[in-house]
Amino acid sequence: MDWINAIVQGTLLGGLYALFAAGLSLIFGVMRLVNIAHGDLIVLAAYLGLTLSTALGIHPLLALGLVVPIMALLGYALQRGILNHTLGDDILPPLLVTFGLSVILQNGLLEIYSADPQKLQAGAIETASLRLGELALGYLPLLMFAASVAIIAALQWMFYHTALGRAFRATSDRQDVAQLMGLNRAHVFGLAMALALAVTAVAGVFLGIRTSFDPSIGGGRLIFGFEAVIIGGLGNIWGTLAGGVILGIGQSLGAQINPGWQVLAGHLVFLAIIAIRPRGLFPRMDG
Amino acid sequence: MPMSEPILAISGLDAHYGDFQALFGVSLTVEPGEVLAIIGANGAGKSTLMRSICGLIRNAPGAIRFRGEAIGGLRADQVAARGIALVPEGRLLFASLSVEENLIIGGQMGRPGPWSLARIYELFPILRERRRVPATELSGGQQQMVAIGRALMANPGLLLLDEISLGLAPVVIKAIYEALPGIVGGGMAAVIVEQDIARALSVSARVYCLQEGHVALAGNSGDVTREAIAAAYFGM
Numbered sequence: 001m002d003w004i005n006a007i008v009q010g011t012l013l014g015g016l017y018a019l020f021a022a023g024l025s026l027i028f029g030v031m032r033l034v035n036i037a038h039g040d041l042i043v044l045a046a047y048l049g050l051t052l053s054t055a056l057g058i059h060p061l062l063a064l065g066l067v068v069p070i071m072a073l074l075g076y077a078l079q080r081g082i083l084n085h086t087l088g089d090d091i092l093p094p095l096l097v098t099f100g101l102s103v104i105l106q107n108g109l110l111e112i113y114s115a116d117p118q119k120l121q122a123g124a125i126e127t128a129s130l131r132l133g134e135l136a137l138g139y140l141p142l143l144m145f146a147a148s149v150a151i152i153a154a155l156q157w158m159f160y161h162t163a164l165g166r167a168f169r170a171t172s173d174r175q176d177v178a179q180l181m182g183l184n185r186a187h188v189f190g191l192a193m194a195l196a197l198a199v200t201a202v203a204g205v206f207l208g209i210r211t212s213f214d215p216s217i218g219g220g221r222l223i224f225g226f227e228a229v230i231i232g233g234l235g236n237i238w239g240t241l242a243g244g245v246i247l248g249i250g251q252s253l254g255a256q257i258n259p260g261w262q263v264l265a266g267h268l269v270f271l272a273i274i275a276i277r278p279r280g281l282f283p284r285m286d287g
Numbered sequence: 288m289p290m291s292e293p294i295l296a297i298s299g300l301d302a303h304y305g306d307f308q309a310l311f312g313v314s315l316t317v318e319p320g321e322v323l324a325i326i327g328a329n330g331a332g333k334s335t336l337m338r339s340i341c342g343l344i345r346n347a348p349g350a351i352r353f354r355g356e357a358i359g360g361l362r363a364d365q366v367a368a369r370g371i372a373l374v375p376e377g378r379l380l381f382a383s384l385s386v387e388e389n390l391i392i393g394g395q396m397g398r399p400g401p402w403s404l405a406r407i408y409e410l411f412p413i414l415r416e417r418r419r420v421p422a423t424e425l426s427g428g429q430q431q432m433v434a435i436g437r438a439l440m441a442n443p444g445l446l447l448l449d450e451i452s453l454g455l456a457p458v459v460i461k462a463i464y465e466a467l468p469g470i471v472g473g474g475m476a477a478v479i480v481e482q483d484i485a486r487a488l489s490v491s492a493r494v495y496c497l498q499e500g501h502v503a504l505a506g507n508s509g510d511v512t513r514e515a516i517a518a519a520y521f522g523m
Binding site for chain 2: 167174
């Protein structure tokens with residue numbers, strides 16, 4: 001029973017990892033930008049949720065109504081103001097700039113909020129659970145998982161059934177020809193980053209409700225996001241959900257064996273999958 | 288009486304391709320509704336000229352005027368919004384998009400005009416049958432139809448056709464050129480870059496020959512002599 005419980009809890013955790021991964025996957029897919037600051041942006045969203053929910057006295061999930069648009073606007077401004085200027089034939093400048101951004105975000109958060117761990121208080125829902133025989137499923141993890149699946153389904157639908165998604169795919173295929181269609185590349189990239197950070201906002205607030213956080217944990221979240229993207233296969237949005245769930249199950253099974261092995265087990269699962277399927281389980285993108 | 292205002296006026300265009308100067312003081316005009324042919328050897332600057340007109344290469348603003356407006360310094364998407372569409376050499380379709388999506392994205396600016404999805408399918412019925420297929424899975428000739436349809440969906444005032452017969456079988460080239468009069472009628476001007484000189488002359492009213500980035504010859508397609516073209520082409 002403990003093992004089944006570990007798999008179920010790991011699956012629910014995987015929904016959160018899929019959200020970490022979805023933003024990364026979207027911006028890499030559209031503009032081939034590897035965003036090293038992604039984890040720190042997740043943490044920034046958690047702190048934004050903290051500040052807004054305490055200042056306004058509202059539930060953190062309600063604060064999402066503000067955190068999501070703020071992060072989306074920040075994403076658009078960041079892309080148009082800084083990141084677009086780093087994109088070109090050379091892949092090094094965006095890596096360096098987002099690495100620098102990561103350092104700035106960490107130190108900025110440290111300066112404002114100190115290194116003390118913080119947590120978003122979600123109230124009674126945090127401890128309420130649904131009993132299924134011997135399994136106890138927390139309402140909050142269930143809600144987060146359902147929200148993650150819904151967000152990924154919405155992203156998938158947007159990508160393949162809307163004009164915006166068409167513009168994303170066309171720009172991803174051939175940036176110069178997309179310009180000939182009247183698409184302003186800088187604007188399309190700005191929208192992609194806005195959407196990615198809107199998803200990141202949800203991920204950050206969920207993270208803050210689930211566990212305590214401090215300014216230094218961004219790097220770890222970035223790695224989990226990367227691993228979920230790679231396990232699922234680059235360019236496949238549903239794949240990020242599969243990747244997140246596999247990583248989550250790997251971690252919780254590791255923790256079941258030995259509580260200290262949680263993170264290590266996740267990395268080992270990632271390595272094993274990369275060894276067998278170097279392009280991930282469900283690759284869609286070439287090159 | 289002056290002639291009607293040219294739809295496109297290029298004057299003294301110096302264009303660079305990377306560090307390399309590809310065009311030297313090129314001047315030419317395209318009249319409304321006219322089909323203009325541009326010929327020249329490989330490396331003469333034909334593609335650089337096309338890329339300059341559509342904004343993929345930025346130039347001095349006043350060097351290129353479209354309907355009187357200086358567009359030489361605009362981005363490609365701004366030029367496209369003003370009504371210039373390119374059928375690029377090598378077609379360059381969007382591989383992640385279906386045939387129909389490639390056409391729809393060509394019309395995403397919503398410029399009004401005679402061309403619609405239904406009319407493209409009327410012109411190239413095979414595309415309707417294959418509209419759900421990823422565009423790059425089509426045959427070369429069908430891909431060229433998509434590339435032309437994609438450009439037409441923008442309802443351009445000026446259509447640029449860059450080497451549309453390259454890599455296609457002669458029977459397919461013939462079919463595409465037979466569709467051309469139905470395309471460029473109705474007020475749309477066109478500039479055609481073509482390796483096949485006889486074909487270029489037969490579909491155009493006027494012809495320019497480029498040689499090493501200079502205009503070596505300009506004249507009416509019906510009047511230019513074989514000797515003049517040979518001299519302009521090879522610089523002999």
